[in-house]
Amino acid sequence: MVLNYSQPLEISNLTSWLDSTLRGNLSEFWALLIEFVLVAVVLLTAYAVIALILIYAERKITAFFQARYGPNRVGKWGLLQSVADMVKILLKEIVRINRSDRFLFFAAPFFMIIASMLTFGAIAFGKGLHAIDFNIGVLYVTAVSSLGIIGVLLAGWSSNNKYSMIGAMRSGAQFVSYELSAGFALMTIVVLAGTMQFSTMIEGQRYCWNIFNGHISSIIAFVIYLISGHAETNRGPFDLPEAESELTAGYHTEYSGLQFGFYYLAEYLNMFIIASIATTVFLGGYMPIQVHGWDGFNQIMAYIPTYVWFFGKTAVLIFLSLWVRWSFPRLRIDQLLNLEWKYLLPINLVNLLLMVILVLTGFTLTGLFPGLF
Amino acid sequence: MSSVSQYFSGLFTGIKSLMLGMSVTWKELWTKKVTQQYPENRGTLVISDRFRAELTMPHDENNEHACTACGICQMNCPNGTITVNSKMIETEDGKKKKILDTYQWDLGMCTFCNLCVLTCPSDAIKFENTFENAVFTRSKLMQQLNHEGSKLREKKKEPLIPKGE
Ligand code: SF4
Ligand code: SF4
Numbered sequence: 001m002v003l004n005y006s007q008p009l010e011i012s013n014l015t016s017w018l019d020s021t022l023r024g025n026l027s028e029f030w031a032l033l034i035e036f037v038l039v040a041v042v043l044l045t046a047y048a049v050i051a052l053i054l055i056y057a058e059r060k061i062t063a064f065f066q067a068r069y070g071p072n073r074v075g076k077w078g079l080l081q082s083v084a085d086m087v088k089i090l091l092k093e094i095v096r097i098n099r100s101d102r103f104l105f106f107a108a109p110f111f112m113i114i115a116s117m118l119t120f121g122a123i124a125f126g127k128g129l130h131a132i133d134f135n136i137g138v139l140y141v142t143a144v145s146s147l148g149i150i151g152v153l154l155a156g157w158s159s160n161n162k163y164s165m166i167g168a169m170r171s172g173a174q175f176v177s178y179e180l181s182a183g184f185a186l187m188t189i190v191v192l193a194g195t196m197q198f199s200t201m202i203e204g205q206r207y208c209w210n211i212f213n214g215h216i217s218s219i220i221a222f223v224i225y226l227i228s229g230h231a232e233t234n235r236g237p238f239d240l241p242e243a244e245s246e247l248t249a250g251y252h253t254e255y256s257g258l259q260f261g262f263y264y265l266a267e268y269l270n271m272f273i274i275a276s277i278a279t280t281v282f283l284g285g286y287m288p289i290q291v292h293g294w295d296g297f298n299q300i301m302a303y304i305p306t307y308v309w310f311f312g313k314t315a316v317l318i319f320l321s322l323w324v325r326w327s328f329p330r331l332r333i334d335q336l337l338n339l340e341w342k343y344l345l346p347i348n349l350v351n352l353l354l355m356v357i358l359v360l361t362g363f364t365l366t367g368l369f370p371g372l373f
Numbered sequence: 374m375s376s377v378s379q380y381f382s383g384l385f386t387g388i389k390s391l392m393l394g395m396s397v398t399w400k401e402l403w404t405k406k407v408t409q410q411y412p413e414n415r416g417t418l419v420i421s422d423r424f425r426a427e428l429t430m431p432h433d434e435n436n437e438h439a440c441t442a443c444g445i446c447q448m449n450c451p452n453g454t455i456t457v458n459s460k461m462i463e464t465e466d467g468k469k470k471k472i473l474d475t476y477q478w479d480l481g482m483c484t485f486c487n488l489c490v491l492t493c494p495s496d497a498i499k500f501e502n503t504f505e506n507a508v509f510t511r512s513k514l515m516q517q518l519n520h521e522g523s524k525l526r527e528k529k530k531e532p533l534i535p536k537g538e
Binding site: 064065066067068069323324326327328342343 | 380384391394395397398399401402404405406407408410
């Protein structure tokens with residue numbers, strides 16, 4: 001076992017030790033099997049825990065934006081509030097709806113949660129904390145994250161409820177539109193980074209994050225990605241699939257108990273996933289801030305574990321998303337589609353072209369100042 | 374304005390107004406929280422004087438009230454919340470007189486419309502802002518407003534409650 005003394009707080013020390021012990025004592029097959037199960041358990045737990053933390057953070061920050069205190073009765077500063085809520089949701093009855101399509105109604109939440117779990121697995125939480133790392137990682141993430149919309153549409157269809165149906169259709173229109181923009185924004189950065197694999201992309205951002213590297217073009221892509229990611233997660237101001245005043249709760253009106261919990265969890269986790277993909281692609285993922293030539297500074301920065309960097313950057317983006325959510329009123333469906341098809345998409349296409357030109361002519365920051373970045 | 378410049382000016386004014394909106398909420402984030410932490414701040418809690426929480430019949434130091442048992446409040450109450458029970462007594466000079474026996478008010482049925490207070494010709498009742506009215510049984514919501522052994526204030530010098538309050 002070789003401990004990495006320069007970065008003693010890294011979890012990858014633990015995982016590589018575990019790996020070497022397992023491989024030393026067991027055959028290849030069993031070692032891998034145990035590792036797979038462990039990874040799955042850890043990811044599932046992280047999924048639930050992150051959702052709980054997010055729900056708490058969202059409620060608190062929302063409250064602060066509205067000059068309230070937010071939850072502050074359960075536990076110190078209300079810290080146990082979301083745990084209590086989770087227990088409540090677990091204990092609730094799962095109501096069977098008359099004349100609903102039983103099978104699809106039951107299956108829909110799983111589509112949602114599995115899609116979000118699959119995407120969750122592709123996130124690089126830190127150095128060596130990366131479960132799925134394809135050479136087409138960006139493509140994989142876009143592909144599996146769009147599975148979730150099937151869950152939404154099925155939920156709306158199988159509930160036998162007009163409100164759910166309208167909510168699901170709105171969600172479908174919204175998702176299909178904004179998926180396009182999100183995809184193009186990611187493509188822009190793929191052009192810049194020259195790779196679709198998240199780990200290589202992060203390594204390439206060691207000294208210069210993509211958002212700075214591609215300057216104008218990157219920043220436009222970043223903003224567009226945040227907007228469309230926000231829209232994809234059905235959160236305000238794009239929350240018209242679940243506009244309470246018009247559609248009660250939209251596509252998950254008829255769900256109760258754990259099934260509703262799945263939707264709720266997936267909604268929060270999708271917010272986290274969008275933020276973490278944006279972190280990975282634009283903000284250098286788990287890379288600490290490093291500057292060419294400042295070796296002492298780099299040493300200190302690298303001492304902070306990579307997962308702290310990752311979660312810190314992601315938290316900033318999540319805060320941004322909450323800030324947007326509590327600043328703007330809900331859009332109408334025509335405004336929503338206008339925004340996408342008349343503004344974001346054309347801008348995005350021009351931006352993609354601009355990025356290609358930038359990269360080809362070497363006008364990126366790394367191209368302009370090769371020694372500095 | 375041509376449609377092209379309209380498109381771009383629309384885009385940029387849009388971005389500007391979104392930025393403005395976000396700066397407003399950013400400032401709002403740091404403002405003082407306005408939530409009342411109720412049971413803890415009972416001592417410092419300020420409730421508006423005009424808040425209608427409980428109907429009362431003010432009595433003066435001689436245990437005298439101003440209600441003549443005319444029943445106007447009872448007639449004007451839209452919910453049948455008030456029951457004025459009167460009784461006949463004989464005064465010293467042999468005249469018969471109707472005085473208030475019990476004045477019943479049912480908090481559970483009151484909509485706090487204030488009609489009773491407005492229509493009372495003697496200004497004998499008023500609303501107080503004592504809002505902690507929760508009780509465990511409904512029967513406790515029935516209240517008798519006149520005190521035990523109280524009687525009508527004889528000569529009306531000046532109303533106990535100034536007009537217009
Ligand atoms: S406030 Fe209205 S409802 Fe209540 S007792 Fe007076 S008249 Fe009746
Ligand atoms: S409270 Fe006023 S209106 Fe009601 S019975 Fe007494 S004097 Fe009449």
